Amino acid sequence: MLFNSLTYAIFLPIVVALYWASPTKWRVPILLLASYIFYMSWRPVFILLILGLTIVNYFFGFYICRSEKNKKPWLFAAVATNLATLCFFKYAYFLNDTLTTMLKPLGVAPPAMPFDIILPLGISFFVFEFIHYVVDVYRGSAPIKSFLAFSLFASFFPTQIAGPIKRFQDFIPQFLSPAKFSIKEFDAGFSLILLGLFKKVLLADNLAFFVQGGFQHPELFHSLDLWLFTYAFAFQIYFDFSGYTDIARGSAMLFGYKVPINFNLPYLAKNISDFWHRWHISLSTWLRDYLFIPLGGSRGSKWNVYRNLMITMSLGGLWHGAATHFLVWGVYHGAMLALHKMFKDCRMRLQENGHGWLSAAVDSRVGTVLSTLFTFHIVCIGWVLFRADTLVIAGDIVKKLFFLDTVFSGMPAYAMALPAINYPLIYPAIFLLLPVLAVWHVVMGYVDKTNWVERSPRLVKAAWCCALMLMILVFSPDKSPKFIYFQF
Amino acid sequence: MAKDARVKALLSSYVLLGFFMLLAVDFGFRVADNYFHLTNPLDSPNRSLIWYSVNAFANEQTAPDIALLGSSLMMTAHHAGDATKINAMQNEVSHFHSSCLENFLAGKIGHKPTSFSFAIAGQMASDAYLITRSLLAGKKQPKVIIYGIAPRDLIDNTLPSPASTETFKFLSRNSDFSDIALSARYSLNEYLQFGLEKAFYTLSHKANLVAMQHRCAYSVAPYGMNAITVNELTAPFKLRQIARRELPDDNGANELRVGPYGAECEPFRDNTDEYRQRYACIKNKTYVSQLSYLEDLMKLTREKGIQLAVVNMPLTTSNVSLMPKGFYDRYKNTLSGLAAANGASFLDLNRADVFDQKHFADTVHLNGLGGVEFFKLLSNELALNRSFGAALSRTH
Structure with missing residues (x-):
C-alpha cells in the first residue's frame, strides 16, 4: 500500500x-x-x-x-x-x-x-x-x-x-x-502528511520524469545539460524521501506518536560530515552507533579512523542496494568523509601552530557560502553514482560533467522535448524551479528556526492546507512512481 | 458540556477550515466555469490520437457518409493503404479521410462517399461504442459505420478495465457516461477515483487545469525556451521511446508518419512473442464485458438507423495459431451471431486466399499493399450488400 x-x-x-x-x-x-x-x-x-x-x-x-x-x-x-x-x-x-x-x-x-x-x-x-x-x-x-x-x-x-x-x-x-487525542497534534500530523504528499507527487514525481531521460541516455546530452539533470535528481531524491518521511511522521502523529526526523535541510550542509548529520539521520546515526563505533570509531590512529569511515560508508552504500554502483557510492562518501577528516585535522594543527587564517576563511560568511556550494556539488556527484543504472553509465556521466564540452546555450533543444511532452509543470519552468527549490532550503531553514508555521494565524495555516490539497488534487501525475527508498 | 468542548476543539482545527476552503474554491470554480466558460472541452495537456481525431471531427463541416472504427489493425490499413494508393507520406494525426475506400466505392456505387476514420491504436469494443454514442450522433451521424475488429479488441489482458483507456477518459470529460460508470470500472481505486471526480469539480477538470498550467509555464519560461513547441522538434528516437513508455497517449504532430509501400518499406516485424503473451491468459471478464459493449454498439446503430458492418480484420495464419484451440472459430461465430441478431452485417475479410505474408507489416498489421487490398475487398463487399448501397445513396 x-x-x-x-x-x-x-x-x-x-x-x-x-x-x-x-x-x-x-x-x-x-x-x-x-x-x-x-x-x-x-x-x-x-x-x-x-x-x-x-x-x-x-x-x-x-x-x-x-x-x-x-x-x-x-x-x-x-x-x-x-x-x-x-x-x-x-x-x-x-x-x-x-x-x-x-x-x-x-x-x-x-x-x-x-x-x-x-x-x-x-x-x-x-x-x-x-x-x-x-x-x-x-x-x-x-x-x-x-x-x-x-x-x-x-x-x-x-x-x-x-x-x-x-x-x-x-x-x-x-x-x-x-497520548490523549489532541486536535493540535491532529492538525500538525495532517498538515505534515499534506506537505509530504506535495513534496512527493508534485515535486519528486514531476522531477523524476525529467531526470529519467538524462540518466538513461547521457550520450544524447552535453555536460551542462547533465549538470541540470544531476541537480534535478538531487532535489528529486530529497523531496521523494523527505516527503515519505513527512507522511510517515504525520501518520504517526495522527495516533499521537512521535517518530524521529530524518532530514534537516541537508543541502545547507557546510561539509560532507555535516551533510550526514542532516541526511537520512536515522540511518546515519544507526551506522555510527552499530557499525562505526564498534569498529573503533574515532579512536586509534588516523588511518584506523579512515578505514572505519570507509568500511562504514561502503556497507552503508551496499545497504541501499545490491549493486556495484551503490557500493561505489558508499566508497565515494567514505573517501570524502576521510578527506574531510584530514582537512579538519590539518586545520586544527595550523590553528594550534598559530595559523588561524584557514579556520577564519572557512568560518567567514563567504567561506560558509562557498563550502555549502562545494559540499552540494560533492553530494551531487555522489548522486550520479547512486542514480545511474550501471557503473559504466555513471562513469560516462561523471566524465561529461567534468569535461565541459559545451556552453549552456548548446543544450540541444530536441533533447528537452522529452520532459516537455508530458510533465511541463517542471519543463520549461525547470530553469526557474531549480533555483526556487534551492532557495526553498534557505527559506525553510528560516521557517523552522522562527517556528513561523506554529505562530502564523489560523486562517493562514488553513489557506496553506487548502492550497496544498488543491495542488495535490490537480497537479499530481496520473502515474506516480514508487518512493525511491522502497527498493531498499 | 464535554460534547461542547469537543465540538469547539474540532472547530478550532485549521485543517478542517482548510478543507472547507477547498470546498469553497471548488464550488467557486464550478460556478465560474459554468458562467464564464473558463475551460475548453477539447483542451488537453497530452495529445492523444483520440484528441487529434475529436478535434479534426469537430472541424468537419458535414457528417461523413462512412465512419471507420477499429484498433491499430484498421488504423494501419487506412494510413498505409492511402499512402500507397496516393504514393505520398501520410501523417497519422491529420489523415482522417480514407482515400482508398472513397475511391474504390465511387467506382462501385457511382458516386464518391465521404469518410472519416476514428480507428485508433488500442481501441477496444467499449471505445468503439462510446465514440459512436457520443460523437457519431446528431448532425454528425454517418450513414454507415465500418468497425474493423480482431480478437485482441475483445480480450486484451493488459487492459485493467474499459474505463482505463485514453478514449474513455477523454470522452467522459464531455459526455455523460454515468449509466456505465460503475460497470466500466473494476478496481476499488477506480471507484474511488470516480467518486472523487464526482465530488470535486477541480479534479474532474484536471486535464483542463493542467493544460492551462502548461501555457502558464511556457509563458514564464526564460527567454528563448518558450519559443520551443513540441511540434517543431524531432526528439531522438531513444528519448521518444522513454516518453512513449511513460505516456503512450501523447504524440507530436509530426511523429507518426507512414510512407508508401515500396522498396524502402520496413521489413516484416515478427511480433509473435507479444501476441503469445496477449493470448496467453484470456480474461473471461474482459471478453464478456467487451462483447456486451459490441452488442450495445449494434443496438445503438440499429436504433439510430446507421448501417453497421462488423469486419473481421485479416491476420496471419501464424497469429491465429497462437490463440487457444477453437477460440478463433468461436469468436467468429459469436460475432456473426450477434450481428445477425442485432441487424448488423458481419464481413469476414480474413481471407487467406487474398492476404499472404507480403501484405503484412507484422503478424497482425497490414502494410501499404495489404491496406489497398483490404479496402478493395471491403468496397466489393459493401457494394454487393444492398442495404449498404441504399444507405450510402441516401441524403443526410
Whole structure:
C-alpha cells in the first residue's frame, strides 16, 4: 500500500477513527492489526517473515539480558540471524553474480539460483531496528516485556516500509503512556502528511520524469545539460524521501506518536560530515552507533579512523542496494568523509601552530557560502553514482560533467522535448524551479528556526492546507512512481 | 458540556477550515466555469490520437457518409493503404479521410462517399461504442459505420478495465457516461477515483487545469525556451521511446508518419512473442464485458438507423495459431451471431486466399499493399450488400 495511493487515503482515516473510538487497552492491538494488514496488502506471505523475526528477536532480547556470562554468543546469534535473513533476500543474486564474474576467467560457473527470491518490502529497515534492539539490550537497556508492544515497534505501519529507523527507548514509552487525542497534534500530523504528499507527487514525481531521460541516455546530452539533470535528481531524491518521511511522521502523529526526523535541510550542509548529520539521520546515526563505533570509531590512529569511515560508508552504500554502483557510492562518501577528516585535522594543527587564517576563511560568511556550494556539488556527484543504472553509465556521466564540452546555450533543444511532452509543470519552468527549490532550503531553514508555521494565524495555516490539497488534487501525475527508498 | 468542548476543539482545527476552503474554491470554480466558460472541452495537456481525431471531427463541416472504427489493425490499413494508393507520406494525426475506400466505392456505387476514420491504436469494443454514442450522433451521424475488429479488441489482458483507456477518459470529460460508470470500472481505486471526480469539480477538470498550467509555464519560461513547441522538434528516437513508455497517449504532430509501400518499406516485424503473451491468459471478464459493449454498439446503430458492418480484420495464419484451440472459430461465430441478431452485417475479410505474408507489416498489421487490398475487398463487399448501397445513396 503506497502512501500516495487512494487505498491509503481510505485505510488511514479508518484506522485513525477505530483507534480513537476504541478503549485505550484496545488501541495497541488495533494498530498492530492495521500494521499487519498494511504489510500484507503487498504480498501476504511475507507476514510470516516479519512475524518470525519479531518472535525470534523478542526471545533473543530476553536471553541476552538474562545470561550473565554468555551474552556475547546470544548477541552474535541474534545479529547473525538478522543479517543472514537480510543477506538472503537482498544480496543472494548480487553475491551469485559477483561470484560468476570472478570465477569466469577460471572457467568455473557457480550453480544458478535454484529459485526466485523476492525482496520483502521494508526488510532493510526492520532488520536494522531488530539489530539496534538486541545490541542495546546487550549494552544494558532493559528488554521490552510486552510482546504486543515489541511487535508494534517492529511493524508500526507509518515507518514500516522506509523508516525512519526508530529507537525502542524513545518509542516504547509512547505505547506505555498513550497520548490523549489532541486536535493540535491532529492538525500538525495532517498538515505534515499534506506537505509530504506535495513534496512527493508534485515535486519528486514531476522531477523524476525529467531526470529519467538524462540518466538513461547521457550520450544524447552535453555536460551542462547533465549538470541540470544531476541537480534535478538531487532535489528529486530529497523531496521523494523527505516527503515519505513527512507522511510517515504525520501518520504517526495522527495516533499521537512521535517518530524521529530524518532530514534537516541537508543541502545547507557546510561539509560532507555535516551533510550526514542532516541526511537520512536515522540511518546515519544507526551506522555510527552499530557499525562505526564498534569498529573503533574515532579512536586509534588516523588511518584506523579512515578505514572505519570507509568500511562504514561502503556497507552503508551496499545497504541501499545490491549493486556495484551503490557500493561505489558508499566508497565515494567514505573517501570524502576521510578527506574531510584530514582537512579538519590539518586545520586544527595550523590553528594550534598559530595559523588561524584557514579556520577564519572557512568560518567567514563567504567561506560558509562557498563550502555549502562545494559540499552540494560533492553530494551531487555522489548522486550520479547512486542514480545511474550501471557503473559504466555513471562513469560516462561523471566524465561529461567534468569535461565541459559545451556552453549552456548548446543544450540541444530536441533533447528537452522529452520532459516537455508530458510533465511541463517542471519543463520549461525547470530553469526557474531549480533555483526556487534551492532557495526553498534557505527559506525553510528560516521557517523552522522562527517556528513561523506554529505562530502564523489560523486562517493562514488553513489557506496553506487548502492550497496544498488543491495542488495535490490537480497537479499530481496520473502515474506516480514508487518512493525511491522502497527498493531498499 | 464535554460534547461542547469537543465540538469547539474540532472547530478550532485549521485543517478542517482548510478543507472547507477547498470546498469553497471548488464550488467557486464550478460556478465560474459554468458562467464564464473558463475551460475548453477539447483542451488537453497530452495529445492523444483520440484528441487529434475529436478535434479534426469537430472541424468537419458535414457528417461523413462512412465512419471507420477499429484498433491499430484498421488504423494501419487506412494510413498505409492511402499512402500507397496516393504514393505520398501520410501523417497519422491529420489523415482522417480514407482515400482508398472513397475511391474504390465511387467506382462501385457511382458516386464518391465521404469518410472519416476514428480507428485508433488500442481501441477496444467499449471505445468503439462510446465514440459512436457520443460523437457519431446528431448532425454528425454517418450513414454507415465500418468497425474493423480482431480478437485482441475483445480480450486484451493488459487492459485493467474499459474505463482505463485514453478514449474513455477523454470522452467522459464531455459526455455523460454515468449509466456505465460503475460497470466500466473494476478496481476499488477506480471507484474511488470516480467518486472523487464526482465530488470535486477541480479534479474532474484536471486535464483542463493542467493544460492551462502548461501555457502558464511556457509563458514564464526564460527567454528563448518558450519559443520551443513540441511540434517543431524531432526528439531522438531513444528519448521518444522513454516518453512513449511513460505516456503512450501523447504524440507530436509530426511523429507518426507512414510512407508508401515500396522498396524502402520496413521489413516484416515478427511480433509473435507479444501476441503469445496477449493470448496467453484470456480474461473471461474482459471478453464478456467487451462483447456486451459490441452488442450495445449494434443496438445503438440499429436504433439510430446507421448501417453497421462488423469486419473481421485479416491476420496471419501464424497469429491465429497462437490463440487457444477453437477460440478463433468461436469468436467468429459469436460475432456473426450477434450481428445477425442485432441487424448488423458481419464481413469476414480474413481471407487467406487474398492476404499472404507480403501484405503484412507484422503478424497482425497490414502494410501499404495489404491496406489497398483490404479496402478493395471491403468496397466489393459493401457494394454487393444492398442495404449498404441504399444507405450510402441516401441524403443526410
